[in-house]
Amino acid sequence: MKTFRIGGVHPAENKLSAGKAIETLALPKQAVFPLSQHIGAPATALVKKGDAVKVGTKIAEAGGFVSAAIFSSVSGKVNKVDAIVDASGYRKPAIFIDVEGDEWEESIDRSTTLVKECNLKPEEIVAKIKDAGVVGMGGACFPTHVKLSPPPGCKAECVIINAVECEPYLTADHQLMLEKADEILVGVSILMKAVNVTKGYIGIENNKPDAIKLMTEKAAQYPNIEIVPLKVQYPQGGEKQLIDAVIRRQVPAPPAIPINVGAVVQNVGTAYAVYEAVQKNKPLFERIVTVTGKSVKNPSNFLTRMGTPMSQLIEAAGGLPEDTGKVIGGGPMMGKALLNIEVPICKGSSGVLIMNDKEAARAAENPCIRCAKCVSVCPMGLEPFLLATLSAKKDWERVEKEDVMSCIECGSCQFTCPSHRYLLDYIRLGKGTVGGIIRARNAKK
Amino acid sequence: MDLILIAVISLGAIGLISAVILYAASKKFAVYEDPRIAQVAEVLPQANCGGCGFPGCAGFAGACVKAADSGSLEGLLCPGGGASCMEKIASILGMEAVASEPKIAVVRCNGSCENRPRIAKYDGAQSCAIAHTTSGGETACTFGCLGCGDCVAACKFDAIHMNPETGLPEVDEDKCTACGACVKACPRFIIEIRPKGKNNRRMVVMCVNKDKGAIANKACKVSCIGCGKCVKVCPFEAITLENNLAYIDPAKCKSCRKCEPECPKGAIHAINFPPRKPKAEAPVADAAPKAAPAPKAEAPKAEA
Known part of the structure; x- marks a missing residue:
């Protein structure tokens, strides 16, 4: 069984919601759209107070090349364009829309029939994806059209689809594949x-045998797409780890990116969003959480x-348990603890994880042994203990020399540390x- | 016997040749250093705090000598050593010391545990820099003190300490040299270097919250809500209001104390002033020099 070659850990999987069919959540009373839900420049609002919008109306346009447009997921009136307290407690600009009814833009094809044929040229496809505001659905929210526009001198050789879902607890991608x-x-x-x-791979970890079986059966019609079962290992969903696992190539240290080794990596959720955007004219405004x-x-x-506010999702799942210690946006390894459960679901919200007191408690830090x-365990081959110590001592020159920029912040080091150090x-x-x-140095040049 | 003789002679010869080479090298490659630099460095505190803006005390000493050669010591100040140190340097260099205003670090946040309700618990690494980047902090104020003590760790003079009761750092006025290390360490720019003021008395807005009034008001009992009352009452135009936050310009402030009672939130502090008389008529107008050298140290920190 294939997997990546350096480091990695295997946390308890805890896929509690596996096999639970996707339920459609009721509409919220008010929907809030932060203008910065992706990597890159924030979007600029196109609507103002009192404007009427439909489901699928563009409410903010991309603020640059590395940026993405935002579409309304509800119909109703714009209440205000104001600041909202985001997941980490800071105030960020957002558009507030009061929901009235559920009226969709006419251009969106709402039928469930499968549209297989696509006769668009590559540039047209990329333009359509860009116009639909599609970003990486795995959590990093990198605008998809940027990844599909290789820089000059680079040539893509294959597309790798990340259907690994290596984060414990999360099952959104798994369920999406089944349905x-x-x-x-x-x-x-x-x-x-x-x-x-002409070559596409879909990497799936073998803790999802039903998905592997189903996808292999369906992929039989597509001779160019290969399903690759992978050994369960965190952080296999990291771009560089997935490339190593599937096609045995290693991406050099930054500023090199996956396209330098000929790979374009996309999340399975993104592939679905691309289907909807290109074949059904449906911009990205809903996702599975x-x-x-x-x-x-x-x-x-x-x-x-x-x-939709996260509190509504928690309510729909049976309410906030009494012994809640932390509510985490995303998975337990890379997610962030939320300061506020009224934060809205964004393009990159793959999950809401509620940890009880016991799980959430952080053990006291002890000396490094x-x-x-x-x-x-470091999947990037770094020395986390050294990087952490140098950072604490503010020796930035050496931190840079020790390749800190290669760190993918997967948290394997901290997970495995027997002294519970805040690595x-x-x-x-x-x-x-x-x-x-x-960045400052490059700006000077 | 021969053996010993040969050894002594050969070793002696090697020693002699080496001595000649070393002597020649020391003459040939000699680097002239102004002896005054060493003299100046001797009177400096040798804390290498960097508060003067030069790389350590040796760097500052070099800069002083250079400045003396070009005629004036103006603009140079060792915050650690203070005026007395600058006088010594001036006498070494045969110059006149340029008097500069004494300064002090001021922590512009009064969001103690009592004033600022906690809405979350931070359990990450005890470092303000990290806490600042991961979250808005434990309170609804995203501008206020995080309380992890980066400023305390940065101080080389043991002049700033956390008060466990308030959870805020406090500056020891006698020890603070205004070197500015804490200012650089604070990720939220809460600490400011301000002039000590006449008789060590100064007016400060103890808040850096730039949120709109309603939000700032909810987050903390003693936050500046940007109402502008102080701006109106100030007879010297010393107070400016920017981004919902009042700021008192120490250069213009005459310490008349009119703004202090005007602030509805008690965010303006009069530090080291004697307590107000029960029936304040506010004709204290100008706490001018006529009040002779007032007893300073024992005056308690005025709490509004």
Whole structure:
């Protein structure tokens, strides 16, 4: 069984909501759309107070090339364009829409028939994806059209679809594959056409045997798409790890990106969004969100309109348990603890995880015992203990020399540390600071 | 016997040749250093705090000598050593010391545990820089003190400490040299270097919250809500209101104390002033020099 070659951990899978059919969540009373839900420049609002919008109306346009448009997921009136407290407690600009009815834009094809044929040229496909505001659905929210526009001198050789879902607890992608296999495969072939390649891979971890079986059966019609079962190993969903696992190529240290080794990696959710955008004219305004946790009554997978407050999802899954210690946006490894459960679902919200007191408690930090476990699990081959110490000592020059920019912030080091050291906290600080120094240096040139 | 003789002679010869080479090298490659630099460096505190803006005390000493050669010591100040140190340097260099205003670090946040309700718990690494980047903090105020003590760790003079009761750092006025290390360490730019003021008395807006009034009001009992009352009452136009936050310009402020009672939230503090008389008529107008060298230290920090 294939997997990536360096490091990795295997946390308890806890896929509590596996096999739960996707339920459509009720419309919220008010939907909120933060203007910055993706990597890159924030979008600029196109609507103002009092404007009437429909489902699928563009309410904010991309603020640059690396940026994405935002579409309303509800019909109703714009209440205000104001600041909202985001998941980390800071105020960010957002559009508030009061929901009235459920009226869709006419251009959207709402039928469920599968549209296989796509006669568009690659540039037209990329333009359509861009116009639909599609971003990476795995969590990083990198605008998809940017990934599909290789920089000069680079040539894509294959498309790799990330259907790994290596984060414990989350099952959104798994369930999507079980219910929308045909659409995903059309989406993958569109992506392959967009970058003009003839080979596509879908990497699935073998803790989802039903998905592997179904996808393999369906993919028989597509001779160019290969389903690759992978050994369960975190962080296999990382781009570089997935490329290594599937086609045995290693992406060099930054500034190199996957396209430098000929790979274009997209999430399985993105493939589905691309299908809807290109074949059904449906912009990205809803997604599947897993609501889960050991104390949650009904761990579920919801088809959710963006802008719905997380509290509504938690309510639909049986309410906030009494022993809640932390509510996390995303999975337990890379997700962020939320300061506020009224934050809306955004393009990158793959899950809401509710941890109980016991799980959420962070053990006291002890001195480093030099066991080097963090070094052996680091999937990027870094020395986390060293990076953390250097960052704490603010020795930025050495932090940069030790390749902090390669860190993918997967948290394997912190997960495995027997002394419970705050390794990732300090490495993130170092990465942020060194990133700033590098940008300033490049700006001077 | 021969053996010993040969050893002594050969080793002696090697020693002699080496000595000649070393002597020649020391003459040939000699680097002239102004002896005054070493003299100046001797009177400096040698804390290498960097508060002067030069790389350590040696760097500052070099800069002083250079400045003396070009005629004036103006603009140079060792915040650690203060005026007395600058006088010594001036006498070494045969110059006249340029008097500069004494300064002090001021922590512009009064969001103690009592004033600022906690809405979340932060359990990450105890570092303000990290806490600032991961979240807005434990309170609804995203501008206020995070309380992890980066400023305390940065201080080389043991002049700033966390008060466990308030959860806020406090500056020790006697020890603070205004070197500015804490200002750089604070990720939220809460600490400011301000002039100590006449008789060590100064007026400060103890808040850096730039949120709109309603939000700031809810987040903290003693936040500046940007109402502008202080701006109106100030007779010297020393107060400006920008981004919903009042700021008192120390250069213009005459310490008349009119703004202090005007602030509805008690965000303006009069530091080191004597307590107001029960029936304040506010003719204190100008706490001018006529009040002779007032006893300073014992005056408690005025709490509005």
